[in-house]
Amino acid sequence: MKRIKDISLEKKMIFVIIISVLIPLILAISVIIINVSKFYRDDLIDEAELSAKIIADFSVADIQFNSQDISNKSLSFIGKNAKFLRIVIFKENGEIFSEFIKETHEKNHIMHRNENISYYEGEYLYTYQIIKQDAKTFGTICIVSSTELMNKKIIDFLIGAIILSVIILFLAILLGQKFTKSLLIPIENLVKKAGQITNDASYDIQLQKFGNDEIGKLYDSLNIMLSNINERSIERDKALNALKISENNFKEIFNSSHDAIVIHDLNMKIVDANETMLKMFEISNDELTNMSVAKELSSRKNDFDLLNVRWQKVLNNQPQEFNWISKKPKTNEEFVSQVNIKKIVLSDKEIVIATIRDITELEKANDKLRNSENKLQKIFDILQVGAGLLSGRNIVEVNNKMCELIGYSREELVGYSSRKIYKSEEHFLNFGKIIADNFSNIGSCHQEVEWVRKDGKFITVILDLMPLSFENSVENFILFSFLDITELKMAEREIKELNSDLENRVKERTTELELANKELEAFSYSVSHDLRTPLRGIREFSKIILEENMQQLNEEGKKYLLKVINNTISMKNLIDDLLNFSRLAQEKIVLEKITMETVVNSVINTINDSLPNNNIKFIVHNCDCLINADPNLLRIAVFNLFSNAVKFTSKNENPIIEFGKYNLSEAKEKFGVENIVFYIKDNGVGFDMEHADKLFGAFQRFHSKKDFEGFGIGLATVNKIISKHNGQIWATSELNKGATFFFTIGETTNLNL
Known part of the structure; x- marks a missing residue:
């Protein structure tokens, strides 16, 4: 084997280029593969968790009402459409409530968990979701999802990445010597962006390419891939939000509606209903699912053939509104309802939603209105x-x-x-x-x-x-x-003529009456005055006979003479009262500004002086009022009222006489009088209110002379004095519980106001 220093520079460069290109490419592809794998795994988890939450929300009612058949059907529908292998709903105690298993999936033991969790185990994804409502736990739902499709996508993506890497490597060897620099820069940038994607988990960025070579195309492919991933992520988020909003809105409308809402399938079978529906028909949800609108919930008075026609129109997307006679199945009570039916699509499924409103009271109101209109027309005509x-x-x-x-x-x-x-x-x-x-x-x-x-x-x-x-x-x-008023106008003209004649007659009669009153007062005064002299003679001669012949007279004679003297004294007092009473009619009043308190205190002092050893308790409440009155006449009136109270409390061991007033607001509220009202109250024998209308007449007595002396002139005098002052006087009483006299005096001013 040649040493490294013996290898040609070109090969070294190619080797360096290959290593320089291969390593970053492998890293970038690995990072993207990892992120894509993570994305697909997270996407599968999100989809399973969202489905679990939705199923959990709709399973509360099924668990509450133990509707296992409905729950199994719902799980079967969801499982088939969502392509889940297995869906299991556990009760709170771990017992399986309902379950869906795909035909190709082997049924194995599945563990119950009481927590919200998702995890991969082997070739499957297990997703657990606790079923709750209003902080109350009803059970747990478990969804088993296959990872086969996800793994296939990852493998396909890996194969594509490997093929792309081989192509890039081949081009790098071919053009390595010429484009070493241009190869290194894009790759480094690619590694940087891949790291950014990994760290930020953000797919909304685009890679800026440096040319239109294979690296540039790789950038384009990666940009397309990132764009697709980002679009799917955005669409997924939007779909989830829209689904949540739609479900929440539907639930809100469904549950808060004042109208009864019932959901049917296309065969007119009841699927669900809101609380208003259950209350309106006085049934439970379980009872409702076994009933039919056309049978148990409707009166036989309805036209069911017409109902079938309307149902077909609804299925043809023609909403219907009509009145219907509904019936409560338990009580057979019938009521008039307004029904609206419409076909809608909910969760990719066609359903028929009906709203029912009880309009019995409205119909009664309309009947009453029609009756009222008829009555009004009749009244108008008569x-x-x-x-x-x-x-x-x-x-x-x-x-x-x-x-x-x-x-x-x-x-x-x-x-x-x-x-x-x-x-x-x-x-x-x-x-x-x-x-x-x-x-x-x-x-x-x-x-x-x-x-x-x-x-x-x-x-x-x-x-x-x-x-x-x-x-x-x-x-x-x-x-x-x-x-x-034609006849009335004619009568009015006649009345005016009669009134004119009547006024003349009244004037004549008034003049005659005034002359007669003056003559009567003069006669009364003359008679009373002329009687005083012979009475005085009888009294004085009787005294002389009694004093000078005291020894000669026997007891019976003395008794008769004393009776004569006493009767002449009584006769004198009566004549004096008559004279005073007759003078009142002729006497002109001289008005002055005086205070009621001064008058009352003067009268009380006079009574105490004349009865020095009396045990009467006089109580004078605040009566410091300015009165526009004749001082002498007012004192006579007040004195007579107090004397009357003293006389009729004389047999009471603890006599009490009160004097006070009601101010303007109190008087108006209590008596309806626009003036200050004075009162004098005692705890004497009182009188029977049956005779109250005779109380202020002359010579009127309600008690015998043996019990109480007097001639019945005092209150008549008071009444005449009050009348001269444009006032009023009245009394209230109850036998053996005292009496209260009320009176007003012309213009009265409360000094405390």
């Missing part, structure tokens, strides 16, 4: 006022009463201008302007107008008009109603 509808100035509709009042038939009015019922063209046009102005300002029109009947007679009507619009109509209408 109204005792004329009514109708205008479109512009033309009559669109009238009721029977209008025809009766103006003498025209419905046919003579509807479709014609309303001009025919007005006195003149000018009158008609002027009233049109009035209507337009009223609509513009207040949105309606209320006018008195004269119309002409068919027989030429004039009638006066009160006419009400308002604009009216309907949905889905561009036309504007005017609704009108009228009341014939």
Whole structure:
């Protein structure tokens, strides 16, 4: 063997070129082979894992409802189309729930794993996926995939790479001496790019060639290969994303729909349904799969021949929408539903999807609406006022009463201008302007107008008009109603004449009544005044007889004389009350600004002075109010109210008398009065409210004189004083639970506001 130094330089160069070309080429091809092999292996894993996830999602319901037959059919369909050797669904306890095995594959024992994992073992790829939903585990799915096709692709690619390497090596030997430099640069670049591809796992780069020789063609081939690989990777990612989005959208729509959704195969067999469907028909998913829409879920009232015709149209891609009488199979309850049927393609499989909406309530509402319209039309026709509808100035509709009042038939009015019922063209046009102005300002029109009947007679009507619009109509209408007031106007003229005569008579009677009242008051005052002198004489002479003849009189005589004296005193008090009461009618009030608190305190002090040992508890709440009143008269009224309370609490061991007020807001809310309301309350014997209407009349007593003295003049005096001040007085009471008197005084101002 020749030594290296004895070998010719050309051979050395060829040898160097061969070594220099062969080694990088082998490395580059090896790297690409490794990456291609990794790509095909990863691609097979991704495909198996994606299928496992999809099968896992659709297997939850099968495991929940123990639908092994449906699951086996689903696995068979998926296995045949996806070309898997074996698909096994394990329950959570490791028991096989359902399984698919390809005919050419030998059934061996397969291990159960409770984890998400993919691994190669021998000639097969094993992919495990846990079946979960809402954090709950239902089992595990295992897919066995063959690596035969993947290995064939790798071997084919390896053979092609070896052939390409031999060609390159041959060319390198042939042209090695001339293109040593041009060979080394592209190869080095190729090694660099191969390393970049390996490190970045990115196939979207392109190799920049240095010429159009074999190395350049190699670059082109590698670029094509990288481009194909990159396109497949992008398409795969897009397909996976689109599949996920489509499945998610379908699931979202399917499960969240308020309408019942049921999926059929092309033979009208139910494949699946959403929760709304199950709730609507009150059945479970297992029960539904064994039922037929045309049998168990439909009323016998339906036209099933027409249903078959519609089904054929759906299969010919003609969607159908119709109403159907559905039936709940367990209760046989029937309801009206709206059905929409359409054929679609889902996962490369043609299915028929039907949506069902319960429109029973809608149908009832429509029936009610139709009934309401009929009722309204009847009401419209039997109204005792004329009514109708205008479109512009033309009559669109009238009721029977209008025809009766103006003498025209419905046919003579509807479709014609309303001009025919007005006195003149000018009158008609002027009233049109009035209507337009009223609509513009207040949105309606209320006018008195004269119309002409068919027989030429004039009638006066009160006419009400308002604009009216309907949905889905561009036309504007005017609704009108009228009341014939012709007779009322005639009666009004007669009443005015009668009123004028009546006013004159009232003035005459009022003058006569005022004179009579003055004469009566003068007579009352005169009688009361003239009675005082003889009464005083009787009382004084009785006292003298009693004092001077005390020894001569027996006990019975003394008793009679004392009765005479006491009765004359009572008679004197009665006359004084009568005189005071009669003076009130003649006395003019002098208004001053005073406070109620001052008046009340003065009255209480007077009572305490006259009854020094009383045990009455007086309670005065905040009543610091300015009153525009006559001080003397107001004090008399308040004194009488307090005296009344003192008298009727005299038999109570713990008498309590309260005085207070309700401010403006409280008075309005409690009594509906636009003024401050004062009250005096006691815990005395009270009175029966049946006699409350007589309470403020003169000489009215609700208790016997034996129990309580008095003549019944006090409250009548209070009532007259309050009336003189433009006020009101009323009372509430309950026997043996006290009484409360309420009153108002003209203008009252709350000093605390």
